[in-house]
Amino acid sequence: xxxxxxxxxxxxxxxxxxxxxxxxxxxxxxxxxxxxxxxxxxxxxxxxxxxxxxxxxxxxxxxxxxxxxxxxxxxxxxxxxxxxxxxxxxxxxxxxxxxxxxxxxxxxxxxxxxxxxxxxxxxxxxxxxxxxxxxxxxxxxxxxxxxxxxxxxxxxxxxxxxxxxxxxxxxxxxxxxxxxxxxxxxxxxxxxxxxxxxxxxxxxxxxxxxxxxxxxxxxxxxxxxxxxxxxxxxxxxxxxxxxxxxxxxxxxxxxxxxxxxxxxxxxxxxxxxxxxxxxxxxxxxxxxxxxxxxxxxxxxxxxxxxxxxxxxxxxxxxxxxxxxxxxxxxxxxxxxxxxxxxxxxxxxxxxxxxxxxxxx
Amino acid sequence: xxxxxxxxxxxxxxxxxxxxxxxxxxxxxxxxxxxxxxxxxxxxxxxxxxxxxxxxxxxxxxxxxxxxxxxxxxxxxxxxxxxxxxxxxxxxxxxxxxxxxxxxxxxxxxxxxxxxxxxxxxxxxxxxxxxxxxxxxxxxxxxxxxxxxxxxxxxxxxxxxxxxxxxxxxxxxxxxxxxxxxxxxxxxxxxxxxxxxxxxxxxxxxxxxxxxxxxxxxxxxxxxxxxxxxxxxxxxxxxxxxxxxxxxxxxxxxxxxxxxxxxxxxxxxxxxxxxxxxxxxxxxxxxxxxxxxxxxxxxxxxxxxxxxxxxxxxxxxxxxxxxxxxxxxxxxxxxxxxxxxxxxxxxxxxxxxxxxxxxx
Numbered sequence: 001x002x003x004x005x006x007x008x009x010x011x012x013x014x015x016x017x018x019x020x021x022x023x024x025x026x027x028x029x030x031x032x033x034x035x036x037x038x039x040x041x042x043x044x045x046x047x048x049x050x051x052x053x054x055x056x057x058x059x060x061x062x063x064x065x066x067x068x069x070x071x072x073x074x075x076x077x078x079x080x081x082x083x084x085x086x087x088x089x090x091x092x093x094x095x096x097x098x099x100x101x102x103x104x105x106x107x108x109x110x111x112x113x114x115x116x117x118x119x120x121x122x123x124x125x126x127x128x129x130x131x132x133x134x135x136x137x138x139x140x141x142x143x144x145x146x147x148x149x150x151x152x153x154x155x156x157x158x159x160x161x162x163x164x165x166x167x168x169x170x171x172x173x174x175x176x177x178x179x180x181x182x183x184x185x186x187x188x189x190x191x192x193x194x195x196x197x198x199x200x201x202x203x204x205x206x207x208x209x210x211x212x213x214x215x216x217x218x219x220x221x222x223x224x225x226x227x228x229x230x231x232x233x234x235x236x237x238x239x240x241x242x243x244x245x246x247x248x249x250x251x252x253x254x255x256x257x258x259x260x261x262x263x264x265x266x267x268x269x270x271x272x273x274x275x276x277x278x279x280x281x282x283x284x285x286x287x288x289x290x291x292x293x294x295x296x297x298x299x300x301x302x303x304x305x306x307x308x309x310x311x312x313x314x315x316x317x318x319x320x321x322x323x324x325x326x327x328x329x330x331x332x333x334x335x336x337x338x339x340x341x342x343x344x345x346x347x348x349x350x351x352x353x354x355x356x357x358x359x360x
Numbered sequence: 361x362x363x364x365x366x367x368x369x370x371x372x373x374x375x376x377x378x379x380x381x382x383x384x385x386x387x388x389x390x391x392x393x394x395x396x397x398x399x400x401x402x403x404x405x406x407x408x409x410x411x412x413x414x415x416x417x418x419x420x421x422x423x424x425x426x427x428x429x430x431x432x433x434x435x436x437x438x439x440x441x442x443x444x445x446x447x448x449x450x451x452x453x454x455x456x457x458x459x460x461x462x463x464x465x466x467x468x469x470x471x472x473x474x475x476x477x478x479x480x481x482x483x484x485x486x487x488x489x490x491x492x493x494x495x496x497x498x499x500x501x502x503x504x505x506x507x508x509x510x511x512x513x514x515x516x517x518x519x520x521x522x523x524x525x526x527x528x529x530x531x532x533x534x535x536x537x538x539x540x541x542x543x544x545x546x547x548x549x550x551x552x553x554x555x556x557x558x559x560x561x562x563x564x565x566x567x568x569x570x571x572x573x574x575x576x577x578x579x580x581x582x583x584x585x586x587x588x589x590x591x592x593x594x595x596x597x598x599x600x601x602x603x604x605x606x607x608x609x610x611x612x613x614x615x616x617x618x619x620x621x622x623x624x625x626x627x628x629x630x631x632x633x634x635x636x637x638x639x640x641x642x643x644x645x646x647x648x649x650x651x652x653x654x655x656x657x658x659x660x661x662x663x664x665x666x667x668x669x670x671x672x673x674x675x676x677x678x679x680x681x682x683x684x685x686x687x688x689x690x691x692x693x694x695x696x697x698x699x700x701x702x703x704x705x706x707x708x709x710x711x712x713x714x715x716x717x718x719x720x
Binding site: 121123124246247249250255259262263268270271 | 480481483606608616622628631634
């Protein structure tokens with residue numbers, strides 16, 4: 001990939017209303033990010049709105065800031081973009097990383113759990129991470145308080161990857177500043193956000209999908225029902241990765257999330273050997289590839305006004321799956337995707353999890 | 361069934377070398393226990409040995425003792441012999457019971473676990489038993505220390521069945537004397553042993569099969585690896601019943617048996633609702649019926665000396681499955697079973713779990 005194309009791709013993903021889905025669709029339709037950037041205003045106009053693209057100067061300043069921080073970019077399509085993550089729905093088109101990117105090519109296991117975990121669970125998490133590291137696995141976690149922190153500490157010597165929900169120069173929680181620096185120095189620190197980005201609440205589910213996506217399987221150590229850790233586990237399962245959970249006594253409320261996961265089919269794990277056995281059976285053919293995103297690529301030529309209206313009329317405030325729109329409209333997937341792309345660039349629709357869209 | 365036949369059946373099962381398998385085979389071949397008792401000396405002689413039958417006076421004294429204790433007999437074939445137990449491999453031909461036998465016809469759940477269970481697990485077991493009782497289930501356990509005791513205590517008001525490894529008048533452990541009396545008075549107390557029988561170590565696995573056999577499913581609450589509770593769970597599974605386990609933290613050694621069971625496919629249960637959901641899906645068509653015992657009934661006429669020798673030559677000190685003997689000898693199942701029955705009555709072979717036999 002040329003330096004020019006790399007720059008254009010970063011500029012494309014930093015442009016307003018461009019998400020992982022529209023990014024891939026624009027590249028598929030126009031062949032290069034440069035062409036896509038040029039086409040965006042026209043596409044948005046056809047969708048009934050206006051769209052701008054990211055300021056080139058701002059993108060240059062972001063790149064300079066990343067370099068100054070010792071970070072570099074991994075773009076989707078780069079040889080060292082993590083293979084397993086690439087196969088994940090909505091994988092980030094650009095990662096900013098510090099450290100050893102070869103870690104992503106080893107057997108990665110995600111470990112997630114409660115921020116306010118019990119002392120026993122924290123000790124267990126650290127021991128499990130050490131055990132996994134000694135067995136040659138790389139531990140992926142989120143540098144949060146509690147289980148995440150212990151997972152990194154236990155694996156720092158032999159392979160740890162920290163994925164954060166902020167810019168690579170921003171630390172949260174503050175007490176993990178030294179640990180984050182150590183992860184970057186001895187392991188790998190990963191984010192999808194430009195330097196200076198604060199860790200907003202809405203970044204965390206997106207961060208969780210990177211954690212799940214980097215790993216062959218996700219181990220939940222201690223998690224309350226409806227916690228973020230369970231979302232990570234769900235994302236892992238939806239992506240065809242192994243979902244594992246450490247059980248606990250039913251009288252401990254903090255064990256209920258894990259126990260419920262096991263009831264729903266997660267593999268009960270008690271130690272590193274159990275985890276390695278589970279991911280040893282991992283079959284990469286089971287990994288789902290863009291299941292929701294690509295119900296056909298957009299067409300390369302224009303669609304008729306009548307077709308555009310047929311799709312628009314089907315949309316409402318409630319999110320509906322794209323394949324449902326295709327079925328109801330009777331139009332080809334390519335035409336429907338094209339209309340949706342134009343509407344998205346015009347700011348008239350929003351994309352939701354599970355390949356669903358709604359009017360915005 | 362006539363009183364005479366009932367007496368003869370009890371006398372038959374109390375006779376030396378008669379176990380559940382030979383009992384059923386003799387009844388199948390001779391049509392009545394009286395005829396079977398008369399045939400035993402001849403059969404044993406053909407097997408190359410001698411056999412006596414139980415002394416009628418001793419059986420009369422046993423019956424009198426049971427009556428004096430307020431107990432009665434449930435014989436296989438009686439209308440109130442527990443249906444689920446009847447379908448179990450090696451079910452006892454005669455039970456001695458005190459209390460309400462209609463409890464066996466309700467939804468029975470076995471609860472087993474460690475004698476030296478943690479205080480938390482004991483409290484949990486009691487709560488679970490109460491929860492199950494309130495949901496209309498009957499709790500079956502073994503009146504041992506620890507989990508068994510709490511299982512009975514929690515369900516005593518609304519339905520509990522205690523199965524013991526001794527005579528109905530013998531209490532073990534001694535501190536459970538009042539509880540055992542309460543189980544007999546308000547629930548059901550069950551044994552297969554005559555009054556006065558002491559609880560020998562070898563009685564316990566046999567007792568465990570009654571516990572598993574009476575229930576739609578077995579819940580293991582806290583169990584070390586290789587404990588008796590896990591044997592009960594295995595017997596339940598082999599009989600096509602639900603196997604359930606309460607999880608615990610991997611850092612607690614007492615949780616490892618249950619966690620391992622879950623890894624092997626047992627259903628993780630956290631409360632009464634989970635248990636009821638599991639046994640609600642129970643399909644009686646899945647219950648195995650005499651899988652090992654009846655590889656053909658014995659023939660009603662004599663077998664040739666040559667056939668007898670063919671079977672005997674295949675036997676050794678190592679236990680082999682009966683169906684293996686049938687295959688290797690090339691003889692009909694009925695002939696092989698007849699030879700084995702004669703050898704057993706002659707005291708020359710022993711029967712083992714899994715339908716296997718060896719020279720004694």
